[in-house]
Amino acid sequence: MEYNFRAIESEWQQKWKDDKVYKVDNTSTKPKYYVLDMFPYPSGAGLHVGHPLGYIASDIFSRYKRLKGFNVLHPMGFDSFGLPAEQYALETGQHPAVTTQKNIATFKLQLDKIGFCYDWEREVQTSDPSYYKWTQWIFLQLFDSFYNRQTQKAERIAELVKAFETQGSNVPVVDATATPFTAAAWKNFDHAAKQNILMNYRLAYCGYGEVNWCEALGTVLANDEVINGVSERGGHLVVKKKLRQWYLRITQYADRLLEGLNHVDFSDAMKDMQTNWIGKSSGAEIDFAIKGHDAKLRVYTTRPDTIFGVDFMVVAPELELINTIKSPEQSTAVDEYIAYVKSRSDVERMAEKKITGCFTGAYAINPFSGREIPIWISEYVLSGYGTGAIMAVPCGDERDFKFAQHFSIPITNIIGEQYNGQEANPTKEAILENSGFLNGLVMKDAINVAVEKIEAAGIGIRKVNYKMRDAAFSRQRYWGEPFPITWKNGVAEVWEGELPLTLPHVDTYSPGPDAQGPLANIPEWVEKELETNTMPGYAGSSWYFLRYMDPKNNETFCDRKASDYWNQVDLYIGGTEHAVGHLLYSRMWTKVLYDLDMIGFDEPYRKLVNQGMIQGSSRFVYRLDVTEGLKDIFEGEILSNDDQSPIFVSNKFYTESYKLSDKLISIIENKYSSFSHLQSLKKYRSYNLSEIHVDVNFVDGVELNIDEFRKWKNGEYKNAILIGENEEVSFPDNPVSKCIFICGVETEKMSKSKYNTVNPNDLCDKYGADTFRMYEMFLGPVEASKPWDTKGIEGVHRFLRKLWRLFNDELKGKVWNTEKATDAELKILHRTIKKIEEDTERFSFNTAVSTFMICVNELADAKCYKKEVLEQLLILLTPYAPHISEELWQQLGNEGSILNATYPVFNPALLVESSKEYPVSVNGKVRTNLSLSLDLTQQQVEETILQNEVVQKWLEGKAPKRIIYVKNKMINVVV
RNA sequence: GCCCAGGUGGCGGAAUUGGUAGACGCAGCAGACUCAAAAUCUGCCGUUCGCAAGAUCGUGCUGGUUCGAUUCCAGUCCUGGGCACCA
Structure with missing residues (x-):
């Protein structure tokens, strides 16, 4: 009987489905364990082998925990709102709901084929009205809440109203408003005035923010749709535009998000990323008078101790203030510079090495020295951070220093010898000079003195700042959750209908007027004065882990009993690309729901494991192209021919600079003198080699399958002429060719457009899901990123077949027996139990797979076919390769599914050794091996060692200094 | 630019706490079985020198700490991920 994985896998998948073996209850006497995968976006391209890496890891762990006696929740669902579906709708006119459903169906087929233990009855989809009903509801809770500074938690907005009614604006629970008011005044405000004030405190609020606006496309673009200041599609100009936007006041939670990191088991790298993102700093906000103007320049600095070293100011080019203070002489230059900056993204601005800037012609006054300080604008200062203006201290800050040098601004030294005039010194240890009342103080002590003086003088305040900004929570798009908000006379009100507020049908997905979303095109929607923005992708994914606990509930987002039972996610597996977005948002939402007493915990994820990325390993062919400039010359002579039979050259012509070589041309010439390209090549010797991605699925290692290549893309290259590595040429009309064509290789992101994706289904068909699962794990540590290479999968498949042969022989049939196992055999088993358990616990799945291989190799060598040993091994293997394990488990005559078996218990007594083969080194270099009893004393060991021939040889008669x-x-032995 | 991670044979990787570098697998080479192929099995498989025994160098690079460093420290180069509207 042979290992027929196709039959085995489909049979067991069907049986498990029929028996509902993965159904999970919200009540159990067993301890609970919640394993979560990051929410997939169901893209049209389907799953590639990179996606299931984390899913397989979590599936193994879930099954392992189940065997260990836990009630395990391991759900799956889809983050099904998003930009790609809408983009596709724009291009094809198909409704996103339709394409999304199609994509989800494909994903589910693919996932099921791999044999995951999901309870599909708990599936959620964010674009399903029964789901986004609760996303909208939670949004309304955020809208109806504010952050109480006193209690440090979210509370209902009604509480704030009560406070305003009794105490006016001077309340301890929130920061003061821009314009103070009394209790009496509050009561006299009209509805709109009150709402405007409250909007400053709501956790979900409306404000104004900048977006990437593309006039030509009439739409707002995502950052990744903008490249070098123009749109990816069409290359149209993109500028910043201010729009009314919804925001989440996540900054209020900054401290708690930081503090919460102490209570979760995330990697230090992940905690660092979040900490840096939040970017807490303390310093001061200082108002500088501006010469000849009433307006003040407010700067934020973490180093108020350096205030006497300020040589210039730098203001973000976006700041309105600039228009007020710029001098007539500088006006044109300033406007031009601002126009330049408008075309640049934040990332470009921060990454720019070239120093740019423009003097405004205005001067600030140093409040302590009275010095006039020139005010500049430059792109390296961003408007979103601090006050959007900095005081530049070139002797202490590298960027300020370079800026001063570039524009020849004189530099003041306030740290004496600590500053060498060649580069800035950002120390806090120097003793201050040229610094008025701060002279003689060590800088780090001077910080506090300076802040106190600034506060006393009434020109500034101590200020804690966060780099993190409030999260933009609206999109000018169609395919997202509508806001249950209406606008009455410019005031945002909660929509009065019953949730969900469903997405209306639209005829076109084109943007609405004035940079609004597509919803603005619907008369009925606009008539009802409904909000035309929709929510962003992270809305639905911020709370989905709660919905899995109670996915069908129509009364509440998640029953309290269910969330109390399942509590936090015990293990969350996902990529670091979510480090600062999704993870921070869902942590914030959890904290708000906790504050409002709707759930009983304030951190969603107890432990986080970061899965690495599986990169694509792309393959290239190199097309010989006539260079652009010469095209005219070839008109009529070549070009028509060119398109039909392009020439491709093998890798070595690309890497070994065979470009333009006589050799390449002579190859063609010698073999095919009538070759029509030849004349032009000889004549002009001017061509390029362009890299063209080819589908990795018809490249064996690096060798191109030329027949497949000719059939590719409906025969686009069927007439191609290929010059191989061995300098043989393949023509379309000589199918028998000795041409060996080698492709170029590069590691890149796995993506359909790079033709480097591999479909897990194909591998499951060819080798089986068990092989696929184990191979994904065998590739390397889950946390590591690595390029995909299908080649090694054979090895894992051979291992499973070898395991199979411990039970069945192709000719003899059943070979397993019920004989008693020997000590040596039990030792093999228990060494395996120990290692598999350890490796699984520490998510070292790759070494676990190796351990299984070693175990099966050893059992095969020992000809051990004993049920007593094999049965235990199968249980260990079930989480990794569930189908074959179940099949063999049944063959051994077991009742019931192996899914419910009990995990083997490791017996240390079986592994006790009495001696050890020691490596013996002399001066740290291993020279020999020696087997010694484990109960020898240090002295006995030393004596034995010195007797040893090899050791004596290396001692060369000298006495050892020390023996370790x-x-x-x-x-x-140290000599 | 800033933040994070990673560089070990031809390739993926192992070495869990500073203690035999290269487990396990792929590819390759040689052999057995076979009419042949597939499958399976056996042996070899970092570099240089050597018939061999053995020696030499060797974990991106440059230094340091240590009896001993892939592992710890400092610096440096390269690659990948993130940087707020892809999800």
Whole structure:
């Protein structure tokens, strides 16, 4: 009987489905364990082998925990709102709901084929009205809440109203408003005035923010749709535009998001990323008078101790203030510079090495020295951080220093010898000079003195700042959750209908007027004065882990009993690309729901494991192209021919600079003198090699399958002429060719457009899901990123077949028996139990797979076909390769599914050793091995060692200085 | 630019706490079985020198700490991820 994985896998998948073996209850006497995968976006391209890496890891762990006696929740669903579906709708006119459903169906087929233990009855989809009903509802809770500074938690907006009614604006629970009011005044405000004030405190609020606006496309673009200041599609100009936007006041939670990191098990790298993103800093906000103007320049600095070293100011080019203060002489230059900056993204601005800037012609006054300080604008200062203006201290800050040098601004030294005039010194240890009342103080002590003086003088305040900004929460798009908000006379009101407020049908997905979303095109929607923005992708994904606990509930987002039972996610597996977006948002939402007493915990994820990315390994062919400039010359002579039979050259012509070589041309010439390209090549010797991605699925390693290549893309290259590595040429009409064509290789992101994706289904068909699962794990540590290479999968498949042969022989049939296992055989088993358990616990799945291989190799060598041993091994293997394990488990005559078996218990007594083969080194270099009893004393070991021939040889008669003996590890003789 | 991660054979990787570098697998080479092929099995498989025994160098690079460093420290180069509207 042979290992027929196709039959085995489909049979067991069907049986498990029929028996509902993965159904999970919200009540159990067993302890609970919640394993979560990051929410997939169901893209049209389907799953590629990179996606399931984390899913397989979590599936293994879920099954392992189940065997260990836990009630395990391991759900799956879809983050099904998003830009790609809408983009596709724009191009094809198909409704996103339709394409999304199609994509989800494909994903589910693919996932099921791999044999995951999801309870599909708990599936959620964010674009399903029964789901986004609750996303909208939670949004309304955010809208109806504010952050109480006193209690440090979210509370209902009604509480704030009560406070205003009794105490006016001077309340301890929130920061003061821009314009103070009394309790009496509050009561006299009209509705709109009150709402405007409250909008400053709501956790979900409306404000104004900049977006990437593309006039030509009439739409707002995502950052990744903008490249070098123009749109990716069409290359149209993109500028910043201010729009009314919804925001989440996540900044209020900055401190708690930081503090919460102490209570979760995330990697230090992940915690660092979040900490840096939040970017807490403390310093001061200082108002500088501006010469000849009433307006003040407010700067934020973390180093108020350096205030006497300020040589210039830098203001973000976006700041309105600039228009007021710019001098007539500088006006044109300033406007031109602002126009330049408008075309640049934040990333470009921060990454720019070239120093740019423009003097405004205005001067600020140093409040302590009275010095006049020139005010500049430059793109390296961003408007969103701090006050959008900095005081520049070139002797202490590298960027300020370079700026001063570039524009020849004189530099003041306030740290004496600590500053060498060649580069800035950002120390806090120097003793201040040229610094008025701060002279003689060490800088780090001077910070506090300076802040106190600034506060006393009434020109500034101590200020804690966060780099993190409030999260923009609206999109000018169609395919997202509508806001249950109406606008009455410019005031945002909660929509009065019953949730969900469903997405209306639209005829076109084109943007609405004035940079509004497509919803603005619908008369009925606009008539009802409904909000035309929709929510962003992270709305639905910020709370989905809660919905899985109680996915069908129509009364509440998640029953309290269910969330109390399942509590936090015990294990969350996903990529670092979500480090600062999704993870921070869902942590914030959890904290708000906790504050409002709707759930009983304030961190969503107890433990986070970061899965690495599987990169694509792309393959290239190199097309010989006539260069652009010469095209005219070839008109009529070549070009028509060119398109039909392009020439491709093998890798070596690209890497070994065979470009333009006589050799390449002579190859063609010698073989095919009538070749029509030849004349032009000889004549002009001017061509390029362009890299063209080819589908990795018809490249074996690096060798191109030329027949497949000719059939590719409906025969686009069927007439191609290929010059191989061995300098043989393949023509379309000579199918028998000795041409060996080698492709170029590069590691890149796995993506359909790069033709480097591999479909897991194909591999499951060819080798089986068990092989696929184990191979994904065998590739390397889950946390590591690595390029995909299908080649090694054979090895894992061979391993499973070898396992199969421990039970069945192709000719003899059943070979397993019920004989008693020997000590040696039990030792093999228990060493495996120990290692598999350890490796699984620490998510080291790749070494676990190796361990299985070693175990099966050893059992095969020992000809051990004993049920007593094999049965235990199968249980260990179930989480990794569930189908074959179940099949063999049944063959052994077991009742019931192996899914419910009990995990083997490791018996240390079986592994006790009495001696050890020690490596013996002399001066740290291993020279020999020696087997010694484990109960020897240091002295006994030393004596034995010195007797040894090899050791004596290396001692060369000298006496050893020291002998290091680490029991059970090694011995080192120092001479 | 800033933040984070990673550089080990031809390739993916192992070495869990500073203790035999290269487990396990792929590819390759040689052999057995076979009419042949597939499958399976056996052996070899970092570099240089050597018939061999053995020696030499070797974990991106340059230094340091240590009896001993892939592992710790400092610096440096390269690659990948993120940088707020892809999800």
